[in-house]
Amino acid sequence: MKEQITVWDYSELILKALGKGILLNTNADKFNSMVIGWGHLGILWGKPTFHVYVRQGRYTKPQLDKAGEFTLSVPLGGIDPKIIRVCGSESGYNIDKVAKAGLELEPPRTLSTPGIRQYPLTLECKVLYAQDQELGKIPEDILRRMYPQHIPGTDPMSNKDFHTMYVGEIVDAYIIK
Numbered sequence: 001m002k003e004q005i006t007v008w009d010y011s012e013l014i015l016k017a018l019g020k021g022i023l024l025n026t027n028a029d030k031f032n033s034m035v036i037g038w039g040h041l042g043i044l045w046g047k048p049t050f051h052v053y054v055r056q057g058r059y060t061k062p063q064l065d066k067a068g069e070f071t072l073s074v075p076l077g078g079i080d081p082k083i084i085r086v087c088g089s090e091s092g093y094n095i096d097k098v099a100k101a102g103l104e105l106e107p108p109r110t111l112s113t114p115g116i117r118q119y120p121l122t123l124e125c126k127v128l129y130a131q132d133q134e135l136g137k138i139p140e141d142i143l144r145r146m147y148p149q150h151i152p153g154t155d156p157m158s159n160k161d162f163h164t165m166y167v168g169e170i171v172d173a174y175i176i177k
């Protein structure tokens with residue numbers, strides 16, 4: 001069962017959870033989930049939106065480009081260390097995260113990307129816009145810290161790959177019961 005929510009009633013909860021890591025799920029070649037810690041909840045072009053930032057080397061990147069949609073899964077009862085470890089440091093190129101992290105998938109309601117029962121607050125998002133970062137426009141100190149050019153893109157944390165920003169229109173929001 002899904003309980004409909006108004007996303008603005010949960011903005012503080014969502015943004016506090018984002019600081020510790022929420023899940024960005026995609027479903028193109030297969031279902032995959034990655035941890036994100038960066039993003040924005042807001043309004044663009046009069047629509048409720050969530051902006052996410054995905055590095056070039058992530059398995060999630062081509063999945064997002066193919067599917068044109070994603071779901072965000074936010075925990076309500078604290079983070080699950082196994083989910084954070086598997087989805088935040090291993091790549092969908094190498095493993096099946098559903099099996100390895102024990103993700104319990106919940107069928108979507110409006111789009112085609114499932115949610116995750118362990119992280120029940122779910123936002124279904126349709127990609128409206130995508131834009132690559134231009135490294136030349138990023139302040140020098142941030143560039144050195146976040147985009148060290150000697151670290152290969154396979155490293156799960158800071159590495160040489162820039163991010164692509166995806167703007168997702170929030171088309172449905174609910175809590176999985």
Ligand SMILES: Cc1cc2nc3c(=O)[nH]c(=O)nc-3n(C[C@H](O)[C@H](O)[C@H](O)COP(=O)(O)O)c2cc1C
Pocket residue numbers: 020021032033034035036037038039053054055057058059060061084086087088089090091092093155156157
């Ligand atoms: C707390 C935390 C926050 C993260 N935030 C982001 C993020 O906002 N964008 C990103 O590209 N990677 C982020 N990562 C790294 C990815 O989750 C990680 O590289 C993951 O293994 C990528 O999975 P994939 O290759 O299956 O897409 C974060 C990792 C952690 C642990």
